[in-house]
Amino acid sequence: MxxxxxxxxxxxxxxxxxxxxxxxxxxxxxxxxxxxxxxxxxxxxxxxxxxxxxxxxxxxxxxxxxxxxxxxxxxHPGKLYPNNPELQALSTELETLFNLTLGVNTRRWGYSHILTPQLLYPRWTLGVPVWEKLLFPMLFPKIRSILTDSFDLNPTSAAESYREIERVFDRVNQILADGRQYLLGDRFSAIDITFAALAAPILQPLEQSIPPSPLALSPPQMQADIRNCQATPAGEFGLRLYRENRH
Ligand SMILES: N[C@@H](CCC(=O)N[C@@H](CS)C(=O)NCC(=O)O)C(=O)O
Missing domain, CATH: 3.40.30.10 (Glutaredoxin)
Known part of the structure; x- marks a missing residue:
């Protein structure tokens, strides 16, 4: 079965x-x-x-x-991770970079900007049991203080994390500069999924399962960071992956 x-x-x-x-x-x-x-x-x-x-x-x-x-x-052997040993080093380098630097910093950057009940509520409650949603207003002050402590959110944290995101995007720009279609060459892989999914908070692709909130509702610095990232080759690549490979 x-x-x-x-x-x-x-x-x-x-x-x-x-x-x-x-x-x-x-x-x-x-x-x-x-x-x-x-x-x-x-x-x-x-x-x-x-x-x-x-x-x-x-x-x-x-x-x-x-x-x-x-x-x-x-x-489904070989569908997510290529068997080609020549790609192993690049695959490991990028997967580690995305998991440990990109994902951690897009999350910290995002929470630095969206710690208001209006912006957090839709992102945290889509599809959750109704009783959890009902408790959101009561829990929000505690949630804000836990997030602030655990991600060390402070006036400079969004800028620090943005610089780390730029560093990852620079590496991706460098790899894509030879005109390849995907990060490991001509085949879509887990490394592409990892990049696009972990970059999604700052790329805001229309196809992500959490509907992006209208850009105009986001704080101005957040809007500027999103626009800058979307306009880079890495950003355009992540958005293309969502358009062409997400569904
Ligand atoms: N290395 C983990 C990271 C997972 C992670 O950071 N999950 C976050 C949400 S994005 C989480 O569960 N945070 C709440 C908690 O740790 O209690 C993975 O790749 O699955």
């Missing part, structure tokens, strides 16, 4: 989006169970973890988006 896959997420989580995209790309049916923080903790604890995404199968659970992609690759 085929395994029933359940994906535990926070709606806006870009690491969750990375897994959602890989499952869609491989045409693997799954049920998404979105939760608003801190209620994701109850859902993930059941599987022995704390953060999302978690992929629950009939036989166990996998934590960490990259481990999940590696597992999915065993179900």
């Amino acid at each position: 085929p395994t029933k896959f359940r994906l535990i997420t926070i709606p806006v989580s870009h690491y969750s989006e990375k897994v959602r995209w890989a499952l869609d790309y491989l045409q693997i049916p799954f049920q998404e169970l979105p939760h608003m923080p801190p209620f994701h903790r109850g859902a993930t604890k059941k599987y022995g973890g704390t953060s999302v995404p978690v992929l629950a199968t009939d036989t166990g659970a996998i934590h960490d988006s990259t481990d999940i992609l590696r597992y999915l690759d065993t179900l």
